[in-house]
Amino acid sequence: MVQVGTSRVKKGMAEMQKGGVIMDVVNAEQARIAEAAGAVAVMALERVPSDIRAAGGVARMADLGIVEEVMKAVSIPVMAKARIGHFVEARVLEAMGVDYIDESEVLTPADDMFHINKKDFTVPFVCGARDLGEALRRIGEGASMIRTKGEPGTGNIVEAVRHMRTMQAQIRKVQSMSYDELMAEAKNLGAPYELLEYVHKNGKLPVVNFAAGGVATPSDAALMMQLGADGVFVGSGIFKSENPEKFARAIVEATTHYTDYDLIARVSKGLGTAMPGIEISKLREADRMQERGW
Amino acid sequence: MKIGVLALQGAVAEHIRMLEEVGATAVPVKKVEELDDLDGLVIPGGESTTISKLMHKYGFMEAIRQFGEAKKPIFGTCAGAILLANRINGQEDCHLGLMDMKVERNAFGRQKESFEVDLPVAGIAPDFPAVFIRAPYIMELGENGQVLAKYEDKIVAARQGHYLAAAFHPELTEDARIHKFFLDMVKEYRADKVQA
Numbered sequence: 060m061v062q063v064g065t066s067r068v069k070k071g072m073a074e075m076q077k078g079g080v081i082m083d084v085v086n087a088e089q090a091r092i093a094e095a096a097g098a099v100a101v102m103a104l105e106r107v108p109s110d111i112r113a114a115g116g117v118a119r120m121a122d123l124g125i126v127e128e129v130m131k132a133v134s135i136p137v138m139a140k141a142r143i144g145h146f147v148e149a150r151v152l153e154a155m156g157v158d159y160i161d162e163s164e165v166l167t168p169a170d171d172m173f174h175i176n177k178k179d180f181t182v183p184f185v186c187g188a189r190d191l192g193e194a195l196r197r198i199g200e201g202a203s204m205i206r207t208k209g210e211p212g213t214g215n216i217v218e219a220v221r222h223m224r225t226m227q228a229q230i231r232k233v234q235s236m237s238y239d240e241l242m243a244e245a246k247n248l249g250a251p252y253e254l255l256e257y258v259h260k261n262g263k264l265p266v267v268n269f270a271a272g273g274v275a276t277p278s279d280a281a282l283m284m285q286l287g288a289d290g291v292f293v294g295s296g297i298f299k300s301e302n303p304e305k306f307a308r309a310i311v312e313a314t315t316h317y318t319d320y321d322l323i324a325r326v327s328k329g330l331g332t333a334m335p336g337i338e339i340s341k342l343r344e345a346d347r348m349q350e351r352g353w
Numbered sequence: 354m355k356i357g358v359l360a361l362q363g364a365v366a367e368h369i370r371m372l373e374e375v376g377a378t379a380v381p382v383k384k385v386e387e388l389d390d391l392d393g394l395v396i397p398g399g400e401s402t403t404i405s406k407l408m409h410k411y412g413f414m415e416a417i418r419q420f421g422e423a424k425k426p427i428f429g430t431c432a433g434a435i436l437l438a439n440r441i442n443g444q445e446d447c448h449l450g451l452m453d454m455k456v457e458r459n460a461f462g463r464q465k466e467s468f469e470v471d472l473p474v475a476g477i478a479p480d481f482p483a484v485f486i487r488a489p490y491i492m493e494l495g496e497n498g499q500v501l502a503k504y505e506d507k508i509v510a511a512r513q514g515h516y517l518a519a520a521f522h523p524e525l526t527e528d529a530r531i532h533k534f535f536l537d538m539v540k541e542y543r544a545d546k547v548q549a
Contacts, residue, residue, distance in 0.1 A: 062470070068467045074367060078362040097402070097406040
């Protein structure tokens with residue numbers, strides 16, 4: 060019997076992205092640059108996160124004209140963002156044929172209590188998380204891929220590092236726990252018990268875990284890979300840099316060869332200026348996108 | 354038997370797990386020198402455009418062609434099958450061009466049309482759980498090729514001498530029969546070489 064959009068098919072799609080770089084693009088031209096540089100997928104957006112931050116107001120699903128333009132421009136998978144809890148935006152993106160939906164804190168949440176029931180969809184979802192509990196809640200709702208939230212549009216890697224380190228430390232702790240401790244830990248983390256049991260047995264999340272939110276240089280990408288990321292999302296980091304083509308190629312190479320420092324040094328030379336960064340403490344509480352999501 | 358898994362991008366760990374399960378020594382391959390002491394190679398699923406770019410950049414195109422011409426078995430899954438083909442529908446050039454076949458990329462539609470189905474695979478399994486993810490298919494197979502599996506009349510697995518290609522992903526299942534089959538191919542060709 061043929062089964063479409065099974066959990067294995069959705070998670071498998073994310074497995075195929077491992078070791079790769081997913082790049083934010085806002086038009087066909089950027090999408091082609093990303094594909095030519097070796098991106099494994101592109102995220103079609105109206106504005107990159109740093110511009111969303113600058114524009115303020117309500118950030119919604121992208122103009123579908125842009126999504127369609129990007130889908131026509133490249134043969135690699137195309138992702139798009141829906142607002143947290145906005146299952147109609149997600150259904151519309153699914154109907155358009157996007158390959159992956161990011162239920163994303165970069166957009167203004169549509170629901171301040173609940174996320175989308177992602178199990179109902181045949182298209183896979185990626186969601187952001189800051190710690191193990193949040194990651195397992197999203198997987199419990201049907202997410203097929205997790206990424207750190209970091210702090211999008213800042214070009215500052217510190218939050219992504221914190222989120223990845225937190226998650227990995229919690230995974231190690233759960234792995235070494237005795238069985239009697241698991242239920243109480245599920246309660247502490249706010250995580251579904253069965254998924255925590257999986258982490259205990261396997262020492263990893265049941266889905267692929269990427270880094271996102273602040274990656275701006277090849278070294279940032281390699282750092283996240285060494286901290287345990289399966290791959291990297293780069294939002295504003297490429298097309299807000301001085302030389303997007305060079306930055307894109309260099310970040311792809313540094314992600315593949317993340318422990319080869321000679322190679323990273325070589326690809327990092329003469330790149331020009333990276334995107335402008337923002338110090339996290341300078342952000343007002345209300346401007347911290349990572350606080351969105353429940 | 355030591356089998357490498359090309360580790361530039363894609364589902365590398367899954368192939369390593371399966372190869373170890375059937376009794377091979379499996380290692381990731383990121384540099385061309387690492388091909389030297391291998392008996393066989395797996396080119397995994399991933400994004401074929403990405404893997405191909407990195408292969409060109411690091412000299413893998415020529416190195417893997419030589420590896421194949423030395424009669425060392427190569428198994429390509431999904432993107433790996435595209436990389437092995439000598440013709441790609443709608444494109445002028447191919448990648449490795451080691452297998453005489455024409456492939457079509459993303460032949461079953463976009464991700465939301467991706468699916469799994471039990472398929473008979475000739476000489477391997479009557480009911481192999483085949484996972485198709487934005488999968489290609491083999492439109493034409495050269496006369497030296499042998500069809501191993503079809504889905505809706507489309508060729509989705511084939512062998513040509515010491516080359517093996519699957520449009521689906523055996524590495525995403527718990528079923529190691531295709532990896533066992535590949536390991537047997539590797540043993541067979543290695544035995545031939547030792548005799549010669």
